[in-house]
Amino acid sequence: MIKEKNIVRWLLSGVPLLFLLLFFIAPSLIIVFTSFRFPGEFGGLAPLIAPMGTVDVEHGLTLEAYQFFFSDTLYVRVFIKSLQVAVVTTLICLIMSYPLALLIARSKERLRNIMLLLVVLPFASNFLIRIYAWVIILDPESVLSYFINLILNLVGISPVIFLFSPFAVLLGMVYVHLPFMILPLYINLEKHDPILLDAAQDLGASHWKCFWYITWPLSISGVSSGIVLVFISALGMFAVPDILGGTGDILIGNLIKDQFISTRDWPFGAVLSIMLALTILLIIGLGAYFLRRLRKRNYAT
Amino acid sequence: MALLEIRGVTRCFGNFIAVNNISISIETGEFFTLLGPSGCGKTTLLRMIAGFDLPDSGQILLDGKDMVGMPSEKRPIHTVFQTYALFPHMTVSDNVAFPLKIAGKKLDEIRSRVIKTLDDVRLFNLGNRFPHELSGGQRQRVALARGLISRPRLLLLDEPLGALDLKLREEMQIELINLQKETGIAFVFVTHSQNEALTLSHRIVVMNQGGVEQIDTPSKIYNFPRNRFVADFLGKINIMDAQVLEIIPPYLRLLIPELGQVVIPNKEGVKIGDKGFMAIRPEQMRIMIYSEEVNSKNHFSGQIKSLLYAGDVTTYVVEFSNGTRVEILLPNSAPREIKRFEIGDLVVIVWESDVGLFLND
Ligand SMILES: Nc1ncnc2c1ncn2[C@@H]1O[C@H](COP(=O)(O)OP(=O)(O)OP(=O)(O)O)[C@@H](O)[C@H]1O
Ligand SMILES: [Mg+2]
Numbered sequence: 052m053i054k055e056k057n058i059v060r061w062l063l064s065g066v067p068l069l070f071l072l073l074f075f076i077a078p079s080l081i082i083v084f085t086s087f088r089f090p091g092e093f094g095g096l097a098p099l100i101a102p103m104g105t106v107d108v109e110h111g112l113t114l115e116a117y118q119f120f121f122s123d124t125l126y127v128r129v130f131i132k133s134l135q136v137a138v139v140t141t142l143i144c145l146i147m148s149y150p151l152a153l154l155i156a157r158s159k160e161r162l163r164n165i166m167l168l169l170v171v172l173p174f175a176s177n178f179l180i181r182i183y184a185w186v187i188i189l190d191p192e193s194v195l196s197y198f199i200n201l202i203l204n205l206v207g208i209s210p211v212i213f214l215f216s217p218f219a220v221l222l223g224m225v226y227v228h229l230p231f232m233i234l235p236l237y238i239n240l241e242k243h244d245p246i247l248l249d250a251a252q253d254l255g256a257s258h259w260k261c262f263w264y265i266t267w268p269l270s271i272s273g274v275s276s277g278i279v280l281v282f283i284s285a286l287g288m289f290a291v292p293d294i295l296g297g298t299g300d301i302l303i304g305n306l307i308k309d310q311f312i313s314t315r316d317w318p319f320g321a322v323l324s325i326m327l328a329l330t331i332l333l334i335i336g337l338g339a340y341f342l343r344r345l346r347k348r349n350y351a352t
Numbered sequence: 353m354a355l356l357e358i359r360g361v362t363r364c365f366g367n368f369i370a371v372n373n374i375s376i377s378i379e380t381g382e383f384f385t386l387l388g389p390s391g392c393g394k395t396t397l398l399r400m401i402a403g404f405d406l407p408d409s410g411q412i413l414l415d416g417k418d419m420v421g422m423p424s425e426k427r428p429i430h431t432v433f434q435t436y437a438l439f440p441h442m443t444v445s446d447n448v449a450f451p452l453k454i455a456g457k458k459l460d461e462i463r464s465r466v467i468k469t470l471d472d473v474r475l476f477n478l479g480n481r482f483p484h485e486l487s488g489g490q491r492q493r494v495a496l497a498r499g500l501i502s503r504p505r506l507l508l509l510d511e512p513l514g515a516l517d518l519k520l521r522e523e524m525q526i527e528l529i530n531l532q533k534e535t536g537i538a539f540v541f542v543t544h545s546q547n548e549a550l551t552l553s554h555r556i557v558v559m560n561q562g563g564v565e566q567i568d569t570p571s572k573i574y575n576f577p578r579n580r581f582v583a584d585f586l587g588k589i590n591i592m593d594a595q596v597l598e599i600i601p602p603y604l605r606l607l608i609p610e611l612g613q614v615v616i617p618n619k620e621g622v623k624i625g626d627k628g629f630m631a632i633r634p635e636q637m638r639i640m641i642y643s644e645e646v647n648s649k650n651h652f653s654g655q656i657k658s659l660l661y662a663g664d665v666t667t668y669v670v671e672f673s674n675g676t677r678v679e680i681l682l683p684n685s686a687p688r689e690i691k692r693f694e695i696g697d698l699v700v701i702v703w704e705s706d707v708g709l710f711l712n713d
Contacts, residue, residue: 250437252425253402254451254498264450268441 086321087112094315116318120326126306130330133302137285140224144232144281145274147225152236152273153266156243170233178227182294185223189213189295215297223291228284232277239273240266275342283331303327353416355380355538356401356506361410363396370396372562373410378506378540383532385541387549388559389585394542397559398508401540403427414505429506430499434514436491438483444470444494445479451502465501472531473497489520496528500535510542525551546586550574558582580711583631588667590637590678594630594710596622603705606630610674615649616708628712634681636707639668642698651702654678656693668693670701 089097089109101110120126155166173181188195191212200210213219243266251261289304303323310320354377363371371393378384386394399405401412403424411418419427430451438447445466452462470479473493483491492512499507509528513521529552532539543549549556550570558565558573558581565585566578577583580591597613598605604618608630616630642653652672660667661684668680680701693699 244437246433246435246437247439249404249424250431250433251439251450251454252423253404253429253431255425255454255502256450257425260454264454265439 082321082324086116086318086325087114088318089113089115090316090318094317096317113318116316116322119319120322126323129301129303129306130326133286133304134330136221136224136302137282139221140228140285141232141278141282143221143225144228145277148229148232148236148277149274152233152240155233155237156240157245167237170230170237173230179290179294182223182227182291185219185226185295186214189219189222214295215300217296217300219295220292220300223295224285224288227288227291228281231280231284235276235280236270236273239270239276243269271342271346275338278338279335282334286331287327354378355382355415356540357411357413357416358397358401359411359413361397361400361407361412363393363400363405363408369562371400371407374559374562374564375410376557376564376567378538381536381538383529383539383541383552383554385543385549385553385556386559387543387546387556387585388565390544392559393562394544394559395510398431398510398540398542401506402429402431402508428504429508430502430504431508431510432495432499432512434511436483436495438491438494438498440483442482443479444475444481444483444486447483447494448479448497448501450498455502469497469501472500472534473527488516489524492516492524493527496531500531500537503535504537506538506540508540508542511544512541513543513548521548528552550586558585560585576709577631577711580629580631583709583711588634588679588681589631590634591629591631591711592676592678594628596624596626596628596710599624604710606710608676611652611672611676614708615705616710617706619710622710622712626710626712628710630708631711632678632703632708634667634679637678637680637701637703639670639680639682639693640700640702642700648702649705650708651700653698653700656695656697656699658695659693670699672701 085096088099089111091097097109099111101108155163155170158166187193190196191214196213203210213222247265247269248261251265252258256264286302287304287307288302289308292300292302292305293308307320307323307327310316310323314320356376356378358374358376361371361374362369374393374397376384386397388394396405400407403419403422403426406420411420413419414427414429439450442450448469449462449466452465457465466479470476473496475490475493475497478486478490483494486494495512499509512528513524516524525548528539528541541549541552550573553570555567555569556573557567560581566573566582568576573582574586577586577589583589583591592608592611594606594608594614596604597607599618599622602618603615604622606614606616608614614630616632639656640651654670654672656668657671657677658669660669663684665681665683668682669677670680671677678701
């Protein structure tokens with residue numbers, strides 16, 4: 052019986068497992084392999100073995116791409132800036148989403164469903180189109196820019212241009228990632244038993260203390276899923292800075308994309324990808340470690 | 353001055369009156385029980401005392417001061433919820449420490465009081481467990497400890513034993529009595545189990561449809577129910593239509609239609625000609641064999657229709673000649689005794705004239 056069950060289980064999970072192995076692990080290995088190669092003359096990769104009859108053609112394995120990465124602080128600076136943008140985006144998303152998710156979770160069912168629908172509705176239209184919409188909204192000629200600059204003018208501040216600025220990038224980043232924070236938070240908060248808050252209040256806790264001692268610690272798992280989803284996605288994002296940012300606003304995502312599409316230096320693009328992946332793993336690992344320590348300390352009297 | 357005084361409190365939900373003009377006063381150190389059928393407004397009343405809900409009219413006074421506008425976190429009143437409402441992310445110790453932590457007590461004091469309180473509820477070694485690692489009875493004790501640790505003036509318990517099995521329930525009843533006695537904190541206990549109410553309480557209020565039927569000690573409530581609802585609600589009782597024929601202190605002579613006359617104890621305020629009911633408990637009557645000589649004033653012949661053996665006692669259902677059925681409870685104190693009754697036996701039902709109760713319509 053048990054064996055049969057196991058076989059069925061393996062068969063059922065076999066297809067997705069194979070899929071994962073083929074299309075996740077294999078490309079990752081290819082990337083690692085690529086990072087140790089020379090770039091080809093017209094993009095792609097240089098051959099592993101020198102073709103017959105040629106001299107002086109780069110071939111074989113090398114650490115050149117890695118050396119290149121560490122030889123110029125430019126790349127590390129872009130990394131740090133991307134991290135900053137990702138952290139700020141995640142924080143703003145968290146601060147904006149928490150009250151909203153709480154409101155949705157504590158609303159009556161009808162209202163709750165309407166609000167949830169509104170949260171996911173943007174997904175009904177294309178991602179790029181939604182970002183281009185911000186170009187229109189933030190354009191210097193737009194109604195919004197006009198009114199804001201009108202007010203600034205009254206106060207005596209010179210007019211500002213929102214489009215193609217770090218501000219526009221951050222705005223776009225927050226806008227794009229908001230649902231990915233709201234949904235995991237909502238799913239967590241919705242499960243909280245309201246009687247716990249009654250009990251806490253009954254035992255003397257004010258509304259703020261109820262939140263701090265009950266709602267917040269119970270929502271940590273939702274908060275961390277939201278943070279992971281938004282942070283990882285924000286760190287690799289290239290479309291938003293591409294469309295809403297200026298030339299100085301490029302992030303790692305743009306850098307990587309450029310290596311593969313315009314600069315055509317695949318090995319260097321692979322190195323950047325690997326560095327990004329390692330950074331994410333390191334940060335998530337540290338986060339999980341501190342979260343566990345925090346939890347232990349909270350629980351011990 | 354009473355510890356808690358409820359004065360003419362009413363609470364409506366739309367057109368529905370959940371609590372209707374209730375007045376109760378509860379004394380310091382009292383074990384007070386709200387007893388009544390499901391939906392009679394017990395929880396609603398409790399929530400108003402705790403401060404989760406406000407009366408539409410009437411007042412609730414603590415130590416003579418109206419608590420209106422005092423939020424629940426400011427009231428020195430704690431609640432033990434039916435579902436316990438333990439904080440799942442905190443250990444037993446942290447749950448119990450919660451009220452002290454909120455009150456900003458020093459860590460040393462919190463620690464020693466938590467240990468003492470866990471001792472009081474017999475949870476010595478479970479301080480580091482989480483609620484989901486406990487049995488139902490243990491969770492119950494944690495909830496009690498958490499409610500008691502900061503020594504509230506009043507502890508409200510909403511059917512706290514409802515989720516426990518019978519044996520554990522009986523154990524917890526004894527512990528509740530002891531805890532209440534040791535701490536001296538007034539308990540307001542909600543139940544719809546009449547047994548529990550009789551066992552635990554100093555005083556009971558019997559509620560029905562949002563109103564008060566009777567407030568009294570358990571023995572008064574059981575032996576001298578004020579009306580038919582209370583008589584019916586607490587324990588088994590036989591009720592027959594009756595009319596007052598004659599008052600011969602200390603007795604009353606009643607006429608039971610189609611059966612005959614009975615003599616029961618007199619009751620204040622009864623007048624000749626009053627119509628109502630005669631109520632008598634199953635354990636207050638005896639069964640005799642038809643041929644036995646009877647020298648009691650109240651005796652009627654009947655036939656055994658069914659019997660229910662329950663080990664310690666047997667309940668017999670006897671039908672009188674007028675078709676009325678009564679239940680009679682006989683102890684099985686002498687199992688070897690030959691005298692037993694079987695279905696179909698013709699018997700005589702007897703009771704003394706110092707038992708039974710006349711209830712007005
Ligand atoms: N928030 C509310 N809105 C509308 N009606 C309510 C509300 N709360 C309670 N009621 C009604 O008031 C009546 C009394 O409810 P309550 O919960 O006080 O009963 P209870 O005596 O505690 O019953 P139980 O023994 O089943 O717990 C019920 O008929 C209930 O349907
Ligand atoms: Mg109730």
